[in-house]
Amino acid sequence: MTQPVRPSPELIAVVRRWNEAVHAKDSAALSNMLSTSEYLRYQGSAEGESWSGSLFRKGFPDHVAEIPEYDWDEHSLEAFECGAVGWAHCVATLRFASNEKAMVHRFTFVLHLEDGVWKIVHCHVSNPVPNMEKIGIEHKALDALVAAARDGFRQDQREGMASVMFTDIVNSSAIAEMLGDRIWTDAVQKHLDLARDTIEAQNGKLVKSLGDGTMSSFSSARAALTAAAELQRRNAEEPDEPPLQIRIGIHTGDVIQTDDDFFGTVVNKAARVAAAAAPGEICVSDATQLLVGGPSELTFSAPRSVTLKGLPGDHRIFGLKW
Template identity: 35%
Template sequence: MSSEKIISTVMFADISGSSPLYKQLGDNKANFLIQKLLSMMTNITTKHHGKVIKTIGDEVMTCFDKTDSATEAAREMQDSCRKFQSNMALKLRIGIDTGGIICEHNDLFGETVNNAAYLTGIAKSGKILLSKNAFNSLNLKAQKLCYEYDNVVLKGHTLKTKIFRMHWEQKTDENFNDATVHMGIQSFTRAAKLNRLELTYQSQKYILTTDMEPFTIGRNTGISSLFISNSFVSRDHCQIIFRRGKFILCDTSTNGTYVTQNNQREIYLRREELPLTGQGIVSIGQSVRRAGDDVLGYTLKV
């Protein structure tokens, strides 16, 4: 069969929380519930004029001629999963992209497929994420259910692009759509652009803006934005990113990061994230008390 390139919307829907279910119910009962949920997702796809391309473990790959149809299916899947699993810990992670795809041997290939899979991978349980192309392909009413979620570098790209999250919890409340979600897109984006974070470390000073690449801290010479030569510090210790209107400290280290915000009690992070507020002190790899003057100071400017 020869390959054919067309414009389509690709959606992945992944069931999260299935591993604990197998431990809780046993293989047979858990597999029965998973298959029942996958069947429900297949039926919803067909209902909204989509096609299931394949099932990969606990995930379905689907395609639609229209992005609006894909998001309608995604919202119904989320709502049906919520009702279906009741007291179970099953939730869906859904990613959607619109663009060119290659159809070959009853499968799909191309950048659009990769983008949809990537968005599914970073989506939190119970969430729907859309690429910028998918968002731009929606009708106005559907766009009002979305808000800017993050700026990410998609797989195979070098520049950041906006991605969007779609609300699904309230389907028909138009007052909610207009007053809350649409307002969130406009006002939130304008306000976020005014933010900056000022960092000081010894005699060095850094100004972090909302459109900067992640600010990395560690012992990775030539790569770290801020190089700290200390045995307590990991090569790639932590980074500060701007996401959803906040500067967020993300620890990826062995010894952790200690944060004191607004003269409150010290917080210990290890492989965790924390939004930075007001002003405070960050100590890399050891508590502020032990670090002495070898700490970072920060001030959030709005």
């Protein structure tokens, strides 16, 4: 039976001890927290900071000793575990005494139980680069949908595991301009009705629709993937012109109920996974894929590593073949 993915307060404490040891330049603690495996890996933010095995384990304390003094402001830290494997991501602002610059840093960790003790087997440090600088655009549609979902937060939402799905019509602005407002409005409404029917047929809940996108939630990861595949199939079979292509993203995690956030980081990551999907593609996070792993009628493409806006490090996503 597949072991469940669950949040890990224990690993949050481990990662905080690691961050404190780096800040304090505690070489003994740093060496003790690293795996003894030769598959140990580290990827830093600068060119050339890519080390492995004993070289990393022996040399990292000296590397840390060279870091100028800095102030540390942690913004977020999450950790999860599944059996003997765990992972965490952290976002923090560091202000270095050498130049007084405040820089956002993102850290990801992979940990493994070795003789009953959690050890770090992979660490990745990065600095975010704005989309405008990297690809010349900023993605806005999914951000607006996330904001709308938060505005529509209801206190009767249940806590627990949820799979959150985002859909988005590709090149909607260009198509709307070509069709005109009236025809485009009718086309979008027809698509949203199709999405609602497909989502509810799998016992999902359409949380919010905004413009040409939707956000929905499912209590079952398998149901979310089934709905996504069916929506892509039904959308592809629509006879209307021009054909609409959609991208879909799904992420699974614990629902966190607060006064100002609908699904916590789960909704944000689901939106980012959707933004990473190509036209006509369904992308799912590694957590979602893991929950439906093993023998299944669901098949996936090979995983690929991507960066997700606002989330630290690299993330593995899978394409669901529909």
